[in-house]
Amino acid sequence: MVATVGPMRHSTSLVWRTAAPDDAEAVARLHADSWRRLYRGAYADAFLDGDVVADRLAVWSARLAAPAGSVTVLAEDGPDLAGFVHVVLDEGGRWGSLVDNLHVTASRHRGGIGAELMARAAQAVLAQAATPTMYLWVLAQNTAAQGFYRAVGGVPVERGLVAPPGGVPQRLHGAPAKLRFSWPDAAPLAARLDAPPC
Numbered sequence: 313m314v315a316t317v318g319p320m321r322h323s324t325s326l327v328w329r330t331a332a333p334d335d336a337e338a339v340a341r342l343h344a345d346s347w348r349r350l351y352r353g354a355y356a357d358a359f360l361d362g363d364v365v366a367d368r369l370a371v372w373s374a375r376l377a378a379p380a381g382s383v384t385v386l387a388e389d390g391p392d393l394a395g396f397v398h399v400v401l402d403e404g405g406r407w408g409s410l411v412d413n414l415h416v417t418a419s420r421h422r423g424g425i426g427a428e429l430m431a432r433a434a435q436a437v438l439a440q441a442a443t444p445t446m447y448l449w450v451l452a453q454n455t456a457a458q459g460f461y462r463a464v465g466g467v468p469v470e471r472g473l474v475a476p477p478g479g480v481p482q483r484l485h486g487a488p489a490k491l492r493f494s495w496p497d498a499a500p501l502a503a504r505l506d507a508p509p510c
């Protein structure tokens with residue numbers, strides 16, 4: 313599948329780099345903000361309005377302290393985090409590497425940052441994973457993200473049920489569904505990027 317969006321077109325002031333342990337708080341804040349905006353209805357209001365920042369901080373502190381087998385790429389504009397992507401290499405058997413999280417700051421949507429983060433995720437998969445295949449899960453209600461994933465070459469292949477964050481059932485609202493998107497070959501997505509992997 314060939315990605316259908318054009319060349320990279322975000323601000324040239326952006327810096328792309330691999331995340332370090334000190335980045336946990338900024339990543340957690342963006343992740344929590346994104347969930348609060350988009351996951352209402354799937355995640356419980358009490359969770360989103362309550363300890364979601366603490367939950368994400370615990371997750372990101374642990375991940376960035378021990379990043380073996382994963383890659384987290386940040387897009388920064390000066391002191392501001394503009395977006396991030398997290399890939400777990402060779403996580404999914406025949407589905408390949410898992411793009412576990414992709415979030416762009418709300419005020420910067422549709423600026424090309426998400427497409428470049430996906431291209432950098434694809435680069436990391438090609439460079440470090442055993443197979444060029446990658447996949448992700450997206451909430452069924454998140455139709456905007458599904459439009460984005462289609463635009464960068466992803467194909468919806470199956471439906472499943474969302475697991476509760478942190479394994480806590482009370483953090484879910486009902487039984488929300490999710491869709492698996494697959495990229496059988498990350499190469500066309502990675503090829504959209506001229507820069508070397510960071």
Ligand SMILES: CC(C)(COP(=O)(O)OP(=O)(O)OC[C@H]1O[C@@H](n2cnc3c(N)ncnc32)[C@H](O)[C@@H]1OP(=O)(O)O)[C@@H](O)C(=O)NCCC(=O)NCCS
Nearest residue numbers: 414415416421422423424425426427450456457459460463
């Ligand atoms: C989904 C997300 C990562 C996309 O990043 P982005 O920087 O806004 O997207 P881009 O500007 O790179 O978009 C590239 C192309 O994808 C498509 N696209 C992007 N957003 C879209 C939307 N809301 N609806 C339909 N197509 C969309 C378009 O074809 C777009 O190209 P165009 O703007 O020239 O038309 C971003 O909107 C985001 O962080 N959303 C909130 C968090 C989220 O839903 N993450 C996914 C969790 S699984």
